[in-house]
Structures are given as structure tokens and as C-alpha cells.
Amino acid sequence: MRRDSFVKFKALLKRSENIVIVTHWSPDGDAMGSSLALYNYLLKLKKKATVIVPNEYPEFLFWLPGNNKVLNFQTDAKKVAKVIDKADVIFTLDFNSFKRIEKLGDLVSASKAPKVLVDHHQQPDNYAEFVFHDVKACSTCELIYDFIIGLGDKKLIDKKIASCLYTGLMTDTGSFRFPSVTASTHKIIGDLMDKGAVPSEIHSAIYDTYSDDRMKLLGYALTEKMVVLPGKKLAYMSLSAGELKQFNYQKGDTEGLVNYPLSIKGIRFSALFNEADGKVKISFRSKGKYDVNKFARAHFNGGGHINAAGGRGDGDLNETINKFLELVNDPKFKV
8 A cells, every 4th residue: 555645735726726636437436426526525625626537427426526517428529638738736546547537538648737646446557646555445435534634724614515425335345244344434424424414315316216127137047147157156147238238228237146146155256247338248257266357357458356256358248258158167267
């Protein structure tokens, strides 16, 4: 773990007026929670801040304070380019390689503005002048909380900031059930509640907004598409573009689906293959010591955490699944 001194951070923030916050492709709760928490904090410092996403994100995150000010590079590339060109500093949140922001990475990389990396994923690339990185953190929202506290601005955390931070803490820990959750995590939760975050309201805003199509897609995936490999402690599901279209797929509809097979007794590794926009996106989850981050990095152009990682296929859906099956059916493969 390497953390730059808060003295340097303070100096950087003091001389910066135009601040850009960028998060990863297909932003999730931690990505948007951390980005908008930092955004609302910077507004309190009287800074001009802009959150930029590479592409769209789920509607169930639209309630987050500041969401209406977010710029989408996919739909507003010219405006995004102008904002980045004027940036005094660029924060990159919840990712650690420009590969994770696709074409937006070219703009960020070319910018002369100093970069600040705030992330908890393994093996970060060496692109940032300032690094706030800890793989033991349960979420990037935990790091943003530590960042604000470290700068001596705990008093500036209000209900808006607290609600954003709680969202990332909750979603990136599977509602606080993953091994990354510590006593410190719960102390932070208590503090955020004192600052105005209401857990029941936030949970409902995230998890109680399913459409009937999404619920039917969940049922279809579990009953028709889940494959359990005997003796491998492994299960996987796949959804083609046609199947997703059949259920009127919307961004975020498969969120959390990969976790369901881990509820089966004896299953310790789960994978989900999604086909969309001509690409095959893969989610991996595991229990115990099996490192899906290493698996994703070695075979599927991905990475993440020991027990949660993502990747993408080089071929079509069937080719990607066949490659996966060859790997896990190898006698040397053990979970």
C-alpha cells in the first residue's frame, strides 16, 4: 500500500479550481457513490468539479445527489474533451488502468493535469502523480471517506456525501457480507448514519426497483441457463444478446446475478457471461482463497479482487465459454 501525504493533497487541492472526476466503464454503485461523494465534497470547498463516466450506468443509481450533473463521454464526447482540457487535476476513481475507461483513457492520458488514483483493486498501473490505494479497503467509497477525514474535513460530510458513500460501501460488499468487511467498515457506517445516511432508504432505492422484466430475467437465468459442473465446485451462466433483448434488458439488470450460484452448497466459484454491444463481458466470483483476479488477468483480459473480478472474451459468446470450460476442466484446475 502506498499513500501520498495529505500535505501534498491539500496543496494540490488549494491550487486547483477545475477538477475532473473519472470512473470506470459501466459504473456500479461504488464507482458512482465514490465519484459523487467526492464531487459534493469538492463543491463544499468551492471548487468547480465535474464527474465524467465512459458510458451509461444503471437507472437505480440516478437518485444519487449530483447525478444530474454527470457527463457521459459516450453521448457528449466534445463537451467532455473541453472539460478535460481545462482540468487542473483529474481524479480516477475505482479503477487503476486506463484500459478500464476505454477511449476516454486516451483523453485522460494525454491531459497534462496531475492524476490522482483512488482505488482498491490489485496491481495498479503507474500513471498517477498522487496515489491513494489500499487493496484491503472494502470499497473506493471507504477510501474517499478516509481521504476526507485525512484532509481534516470530517465536519463537511453531510447527508448527501454520507448517502453516496454508504451506497458504495453497501453495494461493493454485497450488503456487508463479503470478507472485505471489517470492524472499521461498520464504524464508518455508524458515522455516515450520524451524518444523515438512512440505510433502509438507500437499500430500497438500490434493490427495490426491479422491473417485472428484470425479475423474469433473473428467473430465466437461474432455471434455464445455470450450469453446475459436478465435482468442480463451480457454476456458470450465460446470456446472449438475443436472450437479453427478449427480457427488454436495461443497464444494470444483471447486477448481482453472478452471486446467486454461490448460495448453492459446495459452490465456490461462479461465472456469468453476458453478450452485449458485440462484446462478451464476464463476471467472476469466488469464496475462500481462490483468486479470480489472477484467473481473469491470465485468461480474460481482466482483473479485480481475489473474490470478485471481471473480464472480457476475445471471441464470440460460444468461443469464450468454450475457452472457460477448457480451463476449468483441466485436471490441474482446483478451486
